[in-house]
Amino acid sequence: MTQVHAAFPTAEWWRTAVIYQVYPRSFADSDGDGVGDLPGITARLDHLARLGVDAVWLSPFYRSPQKDAGYDVADYRDIDPVFGTLDDADAMVAAAHERGLRVIVDLVPNHTSADHAWFRAALAAAPGSPERARYLFRDGKGPDGTEPPNDWRSVFGGPAWTRVTEPDGTPGQWYLHLFDSSQPDLDWTHPEVRAEFVSVLRFWLDRGVDGFRVDVAHGLVKAEGLPDWGREVEMVGGTVDAAGDPAADAAAAGEDADVVTGAGDPGPMFDQDGVHEIYREWRKVVEEYDGERALVAEAWVEPLSRLARYVRPDEMHQAFNFTFLTTRWDAAAYRRVITASLRANDAVGAPTTWVLSNHDVVRHPSRLGLPDPGSRPHGIAATDVQPDEELGLRRGRAATLLMLGLPGSAYVYQGEELGLPEHTTLPDEVRTDPAFFRTRGTAEAEAGRDGCRVPLPWQADAPAFGFSPTGASWLPQPREWARYAADAQDGVEGSTLEMYRAALRLRRERRLGAGGLEWVDAQPDVVAFRTVDADGRGTAVVANLGATPVPLPAGARVLLASGPLGDDGTVPADTTVWLDA
Ligand code: TEU
Numbered sequence: 001m002t003q004v005h006a007a008f009p010t011a012e013w014w015r016t017a018v019i020y021q022v023y024p025r026s027f028a029d030s031d032g033d034g035v036g037d038l039p040g041i042t043a044r045l046d047h048l049a050r051l052g053v054d055a056v057w058l059s060p061f062y063r064s065p066q067k068d069a070g071y072d073v074a075d076y077r078d079i080d081p082v083f084g085t086l087d088d089a090d091a092m093v094a095a096a097h098e099r100g101l102r103v104i105v106d107l108v109p110n111h112t113s114a115d116h117a118w119f120r121a122a123l124a125a126a127p128g129s130p131e132r133a134r135y136l137f138r139d140g141k142g143p144d145g146t147e148p149p150n151d152w153r154s155v156f157g158g159p160a161w162t163r164v165t166e167p168d169g170t171p172g173q174w175y176l177h178l179f180d181s182s183q184p185d186l187d188w189t190h191p192e193v194r195a196e197f198v199s200v201l202r203f204w205l206d207r208g209v210d211g212f213r214v215d216v217a218h219g220l221v222k223a224e225g226l227p228d229w230g231r232e233v234e235m236v237g238g239t240v241d242a243a244g245d246p247a248a249d250a251a252a253a254g255e256d257a258d259v260v261t262g263a264g265d266p267g268p269m270f271d272q273d274g275v276h277e278i279y280r281e282w283r284k285v286v287e288e289y290d291g292e293r294a295l296v297a298e299a300w301v302e303p304l305s306r307l308a309r310y311v312r313p314d315e316m317h318q319a320f321n322f323t324f325l326t327t328r329w330d331a332a333a334y335r336r337v338i339t340a341s342l343r344a345n346d347a348v349g350a351p352t353t354w355v356l357s358n359h360d361v362v363r364h365p366s367r368l369g370l371p372d373p374g375s376r377p378h379g380i381a382a383t384d385v386q387p388d389e390e391l392g393l394r395r396g397r398a399a400t401l402l403m404l405g406l407p408g409s410a411y412v413y414q415g416e417e418l419g420l421p422e423h424t425t426l427p428d429e430v431r432t433d434p435a436f437f438r439t440r441g442t443a444e445a446e447a448g449r450d451g452c453r454v455p456l457p458w459q460a461d462a463p464a465f466g467f468s469p470t471g472a473s474w475l476p477q478p479r480e481w482a483r484y485a486a487d488a489q490d491g492v493e494g495s496t497l498e499m500y501r502a503a504l505r506l507r508r509e510r511r512l513g514a515g516g517l518e519w520v521d522a523q524p525d526v527v528a529f530r531t532v533d534a535d536g537r538g539t540a541v542v543a544n545l546g547a548t549p550v551p552l553p554a555g556a557r558v559l560l561a562s563g564p565l566g567d568d569g570t571v572p573a574d575t576t577v578w579l580d581a
Pocket of ligand 1: 068071072108155179215216298300359360361378449
């Protein structure tokens with residue numbers, strides 16, 4: 001046995017928390033307009049308390065034209081009418097706290113919406129004006145400025161620059177947007193931008209939120225002079241160069257290059273050293289408040305040792321582990337990513353986080369049901385190869401028990417506790433993701449992220465499966481989802497919902513989040529580790545990622561399994577068990 005991570009006795013909540021991601025549009029709709037809202041969330045908080053999570057993170061609910069589902073914020077201090085009011089937000093936070101659930105809100109500092117008062121003022125003002133200085137306006141290249149200022153591409157496809165028409169009607173300057181053209185990037189060298197976000201942090205801290213998930217945390221600062229890059233940017237799974245050789249990037253990326261899923265050079269737009277200064281300032285702000293408020297980095301940064309720079313003692317508290325999320329269904333790959341994650345975070349005294357699904361990626365049961373299990377397409381359309389739903393669910397449950405047994409903090413994306421698959425046959429007419437529109441008809445065409453954002457099924461027999469009182473739903477739910485409905489799984493032995501509840505209960509009772517981790521010798525296709533709490537109580541996790549059953553250790557007492565075990569006391573293929581050990 002090799003110990004790679006030591007147990008610790010007591011800890012701040014964010015070191016071990018299981019955090020549930022609510023995607024407000026799609027969680028629960030109280031007023032029947034087909035879009036989820038804050039009163040809907042409040043009314044369903046008992047589901048989360050009963051599930052046994054520690055905290056809730058909500059994707060953006062701020063005032064927004066919803067061009068990127070709320071990640072385009074027009075007013076950081078108000079709620080979009082589609083989601084409710086500030087009073088509804090206060091009521092939701094209070095109701096969560098009454099149930100012992102902490103609340104993390106989403107902060108989107110890299111860009112505003114084009115509808116934000118600052119950007120409207122910038123458009124109305126002249127080149128070189130103070131109003132434009134808060135964003136990244138530049139003159140175009142070429143004799144008439146008809147070429148973009150540099151060669152950067154948007155993460156959602158197409159150029160990262162859009163040309164404006166000046167107030168006098170002439171073709172004018174260009175502004176930078178790493179995402180949609182409706183999401184102009186702020187200039188974080190500007191003191192007003194910095195001051196504004198500290199003020200926004202305080203606004204929500206004063207209202208009692210427990211922390212912030214920081215969107216595109218690696219993007220705020222750009223390299224001086226905005227130099228050309230000569231490459232495409234693809235945030236998830238790192239960067240892919242023109243020659244398409246991610247392996248070469250990985251080899252160059254440092255000591256844990258073997259677990260890098262493809263990144264190397266982050267380019268002049270990401271992971272610049274200057275971002276860390278911003279988070280040091282924010283850390284000081286949140287520490288002025290009581291109650292261990294936390295900052296979580298959404299930073300697609302690799303290798304893991306580089307990501308760990310965001311969670312140094314005076315910066316953020318957690319960073320999403322996307323290297324784990326993008327790991328293929330392969331035991332050796334899981335062993336490597338787990339070891340590298342724990343080592344990198346232990347080196348800076350931060351907890352490791354674990355995540356399999358969120359609102360940007362194909363749901364993990366569907367990814368694991370693909371011919372290349374665990375690969376990560378940018379959405380799945382009806383014309384694409386379809387995942388094997390049954391196999392995917394089996395592996396998805398096994399992956400979940402593997403994840404929830406690990407020390408540190410884990411994220412659960414709404415609906416994964418129901419075993420929900422991706423909606424893989426949405427018609428193009430209902431899609432809303434800007435990545436779909438910006439890549440449409442190109443060689444890089446993406447179905448986009450709508451398929452993981454379909455409203456939740458609560459009741460098998462109700463209109464819209466109980467998502468809304470009227471049966472309205474902003475995206476259609478597959479008819480087969482009746483069998484995934486929460487009420488169809490409640491109290492049903494072996495259901496995915498009951499598996500999540502049992503896992504979270506055991507995780508809490510056995511303090512798995514604060515446990516150490518030692519690898520147990522096992523067959524090549526098996527991930528097996530043991531964790532021991534501060535009182536010496538051990539739990540073993542055995543995940544069989546191979547094709548043949550493996551025997552349980554002699555005398556093992558099974559606590560929980562992701563699927564039926566063999567009559568002969570074996571762990572079948574694509575199954576994880578937790579053992580008292
Ligand atoms: O995501 C940043 C990001 O990396 C994703 O855009 C990712 O590259 C993309 O989903 C590829 O599949 C954050 C938010 O999570 C996302 O929802 C927003 O669209 C984006 O920022 C812009 O705010």
